Amino acid sequence: MKFVVLNTFVVAITLLCSTTLPAQNMAVINANIATMDRENPKAECLVVKNGRITAVGSKDEISKLIEADMQVLDLDGKFLMPGFIEGHGHFLMLGEMRMNLDLTKAKSWDEIVEQVRVAAATTPPGKWIIGRGWHQSKWDSAPSPNVEGYPTHEALSEASPNNPVLLTHASGHMDFANAYAMRIAQIEDDTKDPEGGTILRTEDGSATGVFRERASGLIHSARYKDEGQSKTIVSSVNYLNRAAELASEECVRKGITSFQDAGMPFAQIDYLKSVVDGRVKPRLWVMVRDSNQSLMQHLKKTRMIGYANDHLTVRAIKRAIDGALGPHGAWLLQPYDDMPLSRGLNTRSIESVEEAASLAIKHDYQFCVHAIGDRANREVLDIFERQFKANPSEKSRRWRIEHAQHLHPDDIPRFGQLGVIAAMQAVHCTSDAVFVPKRLGMRRSKEGAYVWKSLLNSGAIVTNGTDAPVEDVDPIPCFFASVTRQLKPGVTFFPEQCMSRQEGLESYTINNAKAAFEEDIKGSIEVGKLADFVVLSNDLLTCDDDEILKTKVLRTVIGGETVYEMKSE
Numbered sequence: 193m194k195f196v197v198l199n200t201f202v203v204a205i206t207l208l209c210s211t212t213l214p215a216q217n218m219a220v221i222n223a224n225i226a227t228m229d230r231e232n233p234k235a236e237c238l239v240v241k242n243g244r245i246t247a248v249g250s251k252d253e254i255s256k257l258i259e260a261d262m263q264v265l266d267l268d269g270k271f272l273m274p275g276f277i278e279g280h281g282h283f284l285m286l287g288e289m290r291m292n293l294d295l296t297k298a299k300s301w302d303e304i305v306e307q308v309r310v311a312a313a314t315t316p317p318g319k320w321i322i323g324r325g326w327h328q329s330k331w332d333s334a335p336s337p338n339v340e341g342y343p344t345h346e347a348l349s350e351a352s353p354n355n356p357v358l359l360t361h362a363s364g365h366m367d368f369a370n371a372y373a374m375r376i377a378q379i380e381d382d383t384k385d386p387e388g389g390t391i392l393r394t395e396d397g398s399a400t401g402v403f404r405e406r407a408s409g410l411i412h413s414a415r416y417k418d419e420g421q422s423k424t425i426v427s428s429v430n431y432l433n434r435a436a437e438l439a440s441e442e443c444v445r446k447g448i449t450s451f452q453d454a455g456m457p458f459a460q461i462d463y464l465k466s467v468v469d470g471r472v473k474p475r476l477w478v479m480v481r482d483s484n485q486s487l488m489q490h491l492k493k494t495r496m497i498g499y500a501n502d503h504l505t506v507r508a509i510k511r512a513i514d515g516a517l518g519p520h521g522a523w524l525l526q527p528y529d530d531m532p533l534s535r536g537l538n539t540r541s542i543e544s545v546e547e548a549a550s551l552a553i554k555h556d557y558q559f560c561v562h563a564i565g566d567r568a569n570r571e572v573l574d575i576f577e578r579q580f581k582a583n584p585s586e587k588s589r590r591w592r593i594e595h596a597q598h599l600h601p602d603d604i605p606r607f608g609q610l611g612v613i614a615a616m617q618a619v620h621c622t623s624d625a626v627f628v629p630k631r632l633g634m635r636r637s638k639e640g641a642y643v644w645k646s647l648l649n650s651g652a653i654v655t656n657g658t659d660a661p662v663e664d665v666d667p668i669p670c671f672f673a674s675v676t677r678q679l680k681p682g683v684t685f686f687p688e689q690c691m692s693r694q695e696g697l698e699s700y701t702i703n704n705a706k707a708a709f710e711e712d713i714k715g716s717i718e719v720g721k722l723a724d725f726v727v728l729s730n731d732l733l734t735c736d737d738d739e740i741l742k743t744k745v746l747r748t749v750i751g752g753e754t755v756y757e758m759k760s761e
């Protein structure tokens with residue numbers, strides 16, 4: 193407890209100092225501003241005082257408001273828009289990804305084994321080798337031998353005999369372990385599958401090394417124990433500091449001024465309180481992900497809105513009810529086309545999710561549930577509907593379904609009707625498109641997969657993001673996916689579901705702000721809002737489709753302070 197009190201004290205002192213620092217005052221002139229304010233969509237100039245926008249308008253209107261001590265930024269016609277808000281990502285994991293093996297570029301299992309072999313050569317014996325980002329559907333050929341298309345551990349175990357290895361799937365919903373790691377985790381032929389997870393086995397019953405959904409916990413717990421840390425205790429502040437700095441730097445470089453984190457335990461939230469007023473630049477909005485028992489104990493005292501000058505807000509709970517489509521973990525109404533005996537996995541019982549929902553109502557938290565398959569989405573909509581009926585409120589509670597990737601057509605209008613936010617990640621669509629029709633078949637893919645346009649048309653709020661580090665946190669490719677659904681030149685995934693350019697930018701700014709109850713301070717260029725904006729090399733509302741991916745972030749401004757500026761080439 194002392195740890196928490198101390199942190200609060202330190203942050204209180206920092207806050208006191210920051211209010212006496214010189215104010216962030218600036219005037220931006222000659223810009224091509226897309227405000228995302230539908231009443232007043234275009235402007236040329238804006239004025240910032242004390243980190244907030246105090247005027248937006250034409251050159252004539254603004255010139256008389258420029259004061260002598262203001263920094264004046266002449267943008268010479270460049271495009272300016274509200275800073276991107278990452279709508280669903282994992283902030284510290286993004287930094288961690290940069291500290292471990294990056295497996296996202298590997299084109300085969302052999303390449304991954306080679307990456308581990310190289311790492312093992314310089315890693316002290318007994319130390320864990322951690323990697324992330326492999327995806328069997330993105331390899332040029334199937335591994336040999338394989339079980340259900342997944343490799344077996346022998347080659348990896350041979351490449352790293354003296355180190356435990358843990359390699360997380362790109363989706364984050366599956367892990368691969370070598371023999372050493374499985375020994376530490378005491379995985380035997382007769383180890384039972386935990387509820388909501390599977391240990392993938394060969395025909396003779398031995399573990400392949402693949403741990404699906406909640407079975408991953410067996411390896412992760414073994415690692416935490418082996419490294420002498422507990423998931424809920426922040427034992428290595430240096431490690432977290434490095435992860436936080438790397439994530440912060442990458443976000444501002446890519447134009448992200450706010451980041452919605454999809455789930456941290458209370459201990460990590462306590463840690464964040466000590467770094468959000470300096471070390472971490474983007475503003476964070478964090479969902480709590482902890483056991484129901486911890487929620488009962490800590491929700492009340494943890495709730496915070498606009499902590500440290502609007503740099504940290506905690507007022508939402510995260511749960512997951514199924515897994516991901518790539519590893520066949522999404523919970524479906526009908527079996528998988530390419531795995532006819534499986535309808536995926538229900539990873540958390542309805543009762544447990546319902547109990548967390550009641551806690552959200554009791555403590556005035558938003559409730560955000562990961563649901564990917566159509567069955568998972570239906571169950572979550574049912575839970576939300578039951579809770580709303582039992583606890584009527586005049587205002588929308590803005591509960592969210594995270595991903596909402598695959599919906600039964602009957603459930604699409606329920607989002608708008610119930611005021612449930614579809615917290616989607618457009619880049620998942622183009623990234624997953626290579627295997628979605630294999631998993632779901634053409635009819636289900638067309639009617640219900642990544643149907644953001646149908647959701648918008650039915651009156652739902654659709655948000656956007658990348659689920660980083662599942663995908664690159666860069667908003668530009670994700671915006672491109674939102675408005676083109678193009679996998680590669682000439683190949684699109686059901687283009688009738690494309691957003692318009694305006695909808696695409698709104699999904700990444702004002703809609704994300706609404707999904708966090710933050711539309712009064714973020715998401716558009718309007719008087720009174722925080723001065724969080726980006727300057728880009730292209731006008732994303734009008735440039736050619738081909739130009740979108742070439743767009744560069746020239747400047748990122750948070751609270752009137754330039755936190756990133758591209759060096760001229």
Ligand SMILES: [Zn+2]
Binds near residue numbers: 280281282659
């Ligand atoms: Zn996520």
